[in-house]
Amino acid sequence: MTSPSTVLLxxxxxxxxxxxxxxxxxxxxHLDWTINWEKQLVGGSVKHEMKVVGEEEGGLKEVVLDTRDLEVKRVEVDGKDAKFTISAAHETLGSALHIALPTSYAKGNTFEVLINYSTTADCSALGWLEASQTKGGLHPYLYSQSQAIHARSLIPSQDTPSIKSTYSASVHSTLPVLLSAIRxxxxxxxxxxxxxxxxxxxxxxxxxxxxxxxxxxxxxxxxKEISKQGENGASWRTGVWSEPEQIEASYWEFKEDQAKFVAAAEKLTGRSYxxxxxxxxxxxxAFPYGGMENTCLTFATPTLLAGDRxxxxxxxxxxxxxxxGNLIGCSSWAHFWLNEGFTTYLERLLMQALHSPAERGLSxxxxAKALSDSLEGFEKKGNKRFQRLVIPYHEGEDPDDAFSTVPYDKGSNFLLHLEITMGGLDxxxxxxxxxxxxxxxxxxxxDDWxxxxxxxFTKNGGPEAVKKLDGVQWDAWLNGEGTKLPxxxxxxxxxSLADAAYDLAARWAAAGSDEKKLAAFSKEDIASFGTSQKVVFLEKLETSSISxxxxxxxxxxxxxxxAGNAxxxxxxxxxxxxxxDAYAQQAAVWVQDKGRMKFCRPIFVAINKVAPELAKSTFKEHxxxxxxxxxxxxAKDLGVKL
Incomplete structure (x- = not known):
């Protein structure tokens, strides 16, 4: 899959x-699981095929895996019972599972570790929904979200992006099961x-x-299938899954673009899917993200079903x-920007390839507005480390605490800067x-990147290209703090697509509370706007205090x-x-079914500023x-203890 000459630092x-x-x-x-819907547990076993890769004096004597809130029942090494201990739990990192090996293993040796275990009610990776919380209301629902370090609450594992492995699974369930793999x-x-x-x-x-x-x-x-394998020469197929009640809406929303995105990304990256x-x-x-890039199966929020694509x-x-991220990944969460910065950069190239350069610019x-908000937020909280692209995490710190648009937008802007510096996209x-x-x-x-x-660029541009790279403010981009880009x-x-939105925002800001001026606006003002232009209009207006x-x-x-557009x-x-606070009650109702953190967190924070009791009571109730x-x-945003 990679060149044998590739050497990592x-x-x-x-x-x-x-x-x-x-x-x-x-x-x-290999995972062998049974889903217990009544008790809301996943139980069974995981078998690790392992290889010794380090040199240790006297050989490898133990395996240490990450766990959090798991019930470990039995461990075997190469088919024989093995002794194990579980360390005291750290609030964030969980517990280390120490497995004693029956003999020492030298570099290059392989062996198998089988662990019988079960999740518990405190599993942070799993979201369990009662039937009443689903679209159809007839069956319960289960979904996982393991990024960044929640896989350890689902599987005793080497829960670090440094380690990649193949996997297989057998899952027993009374309801259909999907995994991030080929069925x-x-x-x-x-x-x-x-x-x-x-x-x-x-x-x-x-x-x-x-x-x-x-x-x-x-x-x-x-x-519902969108495209077949072999269609238009593709080596892959695409489709959409959902509850029956929204399968047609989901299919309609994605059918025009899904396969086009994959094909265009193949062309841009020069590599087949x-x-x-x-x-x-x-x-x-209830899903907390807009999407999650689980291999073979992207998890998506229903807030994407706007009805207009x-x-x-x-x-x-x-x-x-x-x-x-999936094919080339970061070696630790300190380098998460390599995942999200490159992904956002490619996403915006897709906008240019499938629509226009103006769509790339609008994105x-x-x-830029979301990035500014994140940088300002970390500035106010005193978490300036999280303004960096390469984050110096403290020992035992939760990577979720640094989650923001910084790796996405600061990262993609850095790559855009390099694109321009080196001579353009060609x-x-x-x-x-x-x-x-x-x-x-x-x-x-x-450092590898x-x-x-x-x-x-030394090979493909010579001294002139290297001189351009030497002129980049490397430390400011990678390790710099502050609310502005270098x-x-x-x-x-x-x-070009933003100008009309800016002009309309300026008119509203100038109108103030003048009823005559306000009466001059009409729904025709935004009739030709796409959603992105409406977003730009509102974000520009947000910078002006309006009555x-x-x-x-x-x-x-x-x-x-x-409008139904989240x-x-x-x-x-x-x-x-x-x-x-005029819209506080209405916002509190709106946020009750918005599990995506992009929506629920800022709205709860905003309500909390004008109606703190309403914010806290609404959150506690739901x-x-x-x-x-x-x-x-x-809970952390609102200062609430659960």
Whole structure:
């Protein structure tokens, strides 16, 4: 999968894992699970095929794996019972599972470790929904979210992105099961059982993945194919999964763009799609992210179903992860920007390839506002380390605490800066393709990336290209803190689609509370706007303090709270709540079924500023709806103890 000449530089240890992954690594794991719907547990076993990769005096004597809130019942090494101990639990990292080996193993030796275990009620990777919380209301639902370090609460594992392995699984369930892998049985063409009979679902992932990409979803799920393998020469097929009640809406939303995104990304990266299947699973609304790039099966929020295909760019982002993040991954969460920066960069190239350069520019403009908000937020909280691209995490620190748009937008702007510096896309895209070819299948650090960048342009540009690279403010981009980028990138964005939105925002800001001026606005003002232009308009307007009267007129004329588009509703509520508490109750109702953290966290924070008791009481009443990751972060935002 990668060139045998590829040599990685020594990596700084991943401080978010207890595993002794530098000494021994999992090459394949097999999961044998049974889903207990009544008790909301997943139990069974995991078998690790392991290889000693480090030199240790006297040989390898133990395996250390990450666990958190798991009930470990029995461990075997090469078929024989093995002694094990579990360390005291760390609040964030969980517990180290120490497995004594029956004999010492030298470098190159292989062996198998079988662990019988069960999840517990405190498993942070799993979201369990009662039937009443689903679209259909007839069956319960289960889904996982393991990024960044939640896989250890689902599987005793080397829970670090440094380690990639293939995996297979047999899952027994009375409801259909999906995994981030290729289904072996039941047949792809067979409808899945929902009648209460226990069925064994077998899956296989032949491409190596890190632990956080092992994903599961189960419930009343149906499928609709979008494109077949072999269609237009493709080596892959695409489709969509959801509950039956929204399968037609999901299919309609994605059918025009899903296969086009994959094909365009193949062309841009210079590498065929490796994973065989690209399906999208539209989850219930409690899912905490816009999308999650689980291999073969992107998990997507139902807030993308806007009814006008205006939000499918999120799928373009997740498809881009098939090359950046999934195929080439960061070696630790300190280098997470390599995943998200490259993915966002490719996503925006897709916008240019499939639409226009102006669409790429508009995406950078929207991202710039989100980036500014994140940088300002970390500044106010005193978490300036999280403004960096390469984050110096403290020992035992939770990578979720640094989650923001910084790795996405600061990262993609850095790559855009390099593109411009080196001579434009015609020069830079061949480098990106070389990067993919060189590091496919590996977990790398920022130093690995930079070394390859210099090596490529030394060979393909000579001293002049190297001089350009030497002129880059490397430390400021990678390790710099503050609320501004080292270079003002806005001068390079194509703003042609944004200009009309800026003009309209300026008119509203100038109108103030003048009823005569406010009466001059009409719904025709935004009739030609796409969703992205509406977002730019609202975000620009947010920088001007507008009166409660103007806020009411804004909603009355443009119907942002009634349109069913979560992206525009979010921005409207942020504007409204900044002007007072008139919309606090309405926002509190809106947020009750928005599990995506992009929506629920800022709205709870905004309500908390104008109506703190309402924010806290609403969250406490509906806390059970949110995924454990979102629940913990909202509680921290509001200062609430659960």
């Amino acid at each position: 020594p990596h700084t240890p991943d401080h978010a894992t207890y595993s002794n992954y530098v000494s021994v690594e999992t090459t394949h794991l 072996i049985s039941p047949s792809i063409s067979a409808p899945l059982e929902t009648g209460g009979k226990t069925v064994e679902y077998k899956y296989e992932q032949k491409v190596k993945v890190p632990s956080y990409l092992i994903a599961i979803a189960a419930g009343n799920l149906v499928y 490796d994973w065989g299947v690209y399906d999208v699973l539209v989850l219930p609304p 205006s939000l499918v760019d999120v799928v373009g982002h997740e498809i881009s992860h098939s090359w950046f 950078y403009i929207i991202g 020069v830079f895209l061949p480098y990106v393709q070389s990067y993919v070819k060189t590091f496919a299948g590996l977990s790398i650090s920022t 930079k070394a390859h960048l210099y090596a490529y 270079v003002d990138m806005s001068q390079f964005y194509d703003a 409660p009267l103007a806020v009411a007129k804004l909603d009355e004329i443009y119907s942002f709270t009634q 992206e525009t509703a979010l921005r409207f509520y942020e504007i409204a709540l900044a002007s007072g 806390a059970g709806f949110y995924h454990p990751i979102a629940r913990r972060m909202i």
